[in-house]
Amino acid sequence: MDSAPVAIIGAGLTGLTAAIRLAEQGVKVHIFEAAPKAGGRTRSFYESKVDCLCDNGPHLLVGAYNATEKLLQDCHIAHHVSWQASLHLPLWDQSRGVFHFQPSTWLPFHISLLKAVACLPGHGKTSALAMIKLATTLKSNMHESVTVKGWLEQLSMPDALIRDLIEPLCLGAMNENIDTACALSFRRVLHESFANHKQARLGWFTKPLDQALIEPLCQRGQELGVELHLRKRIRSLPQQHGMFQIDEQAFQQVILALPAYATDRLLGRPTACETRGICNIHLWFEQDIHLPSLFIGALGTTGQWFFDISAQIQQSPARHLRHYCAVISADQNTQDDLKLVNSILNELRIITGTHTLKPVHYRIIREKRATVLVRPDMNKYGLPKAIIDASERPRPGDLPATIEWAVQRGEQAATQCLKRL
């Protein structure tokens, strides 16, 4: 395409997706990334003490991530994701031990879902009926200010169902507690994820994110002629003769592929966006620990999800250490590192039925602004027409900040940009 090049600010998943989709149409693209490498929040780091590439935190995919799946297929990396045959959510709590939320595949999905709920220990017909009630309100009108908790109260949802399923799902999907999470967006997640057996299953990358996702996307971009400029933090967007001047080059269109607070900073305006952290406690052991599954959701514990990273990732670190990771979503934990690691070790010891646990190494990654929360649109600032805002700034009814939403935003920005060229 014979047009002036397009600048993309940010080489996370949103920016890389936009770049690939534009370059596929023959548009010349330059990406400017502040960090020394691409990937943003889906990145890996090298942990020298155990000689392994390690993700900032484990990333799960949902079968409903259609745009992501298509992107992976187009870039020939769909085989880097391992998918469950159908939904299986292993759970644990102190009194019931390990139990499984696992709709059976031989029944139509919605019937199998109700049966799986009824079969959870301590549940039964009451929970199944409550699920039917919930399902019938997934598309009804609702004000954007209603919280998940408010919605559940309207439905008189049993506490046991909230504790065992809805709260863990809300934390995992929205990175926010039910007390404040937006019901409209959470309902959309439930509606899309619990549509059928295929959409409901979970998937994970079988290599660290750098190798499974980011490097192949960068390579695909490079094949298509995308120029990636690393260590280039863009601090302003000056215009000259109707063109944006970035790094001594002129651009007709600019796509902002940043979290909202970074966009606001770049545009020199105050930010009002709320974020939540995710804390990942990485542990390496010489001993083999038996986690009942590749990952397990723990109820009533500090660690909400425990992952057996060694079993997920086909890479063995030096000395054949076993790598596990505990995840705390919507993290507001103020415990010091040693206390936190000891709490997590104690929980892992009980869940796995191990007598003593001695890690050879640990690393805590606190992603303080892991996701921008779903909030009503308070943004009163306009943008010049030639800037396309693909920022992570989810509004009520949007998907929450996830891989899928990043890919969708990247694709939408590319489409919008193509229309204007």
Ligand SMILES: Cc1cc2nc3c(=O)[nH]c(=O)nc-3n(C[C@H](O)[C@H](O)[C@H](O)COP(=O)(O)OP(=O)(O)OC[C@H]3O[C@@H](n4cnc5c(N)ncnc54)[C@H](O)[C@@H]3O)c2cc1C
């Ligand atoms: C620990 C953790 C676990 C997660 N788990 C999951 C999960 O299980 N499933 C799921 O679907 N999602 C998960 N997510 C969310 C997912 O990672 C993000 O939604 C997604 O990666 C966002 O991509 P992005 O490109 O929009 O933003 P980012 O990845 O933040 O990319 C923005 C890029 O812009 C760069 N940048 C910032 N300012 C500037 C500037 N001024 N100039 C140039 N460059 C700049 C940044 O360095 C960054 O590389 C998780 C996130 C975290 C942090």
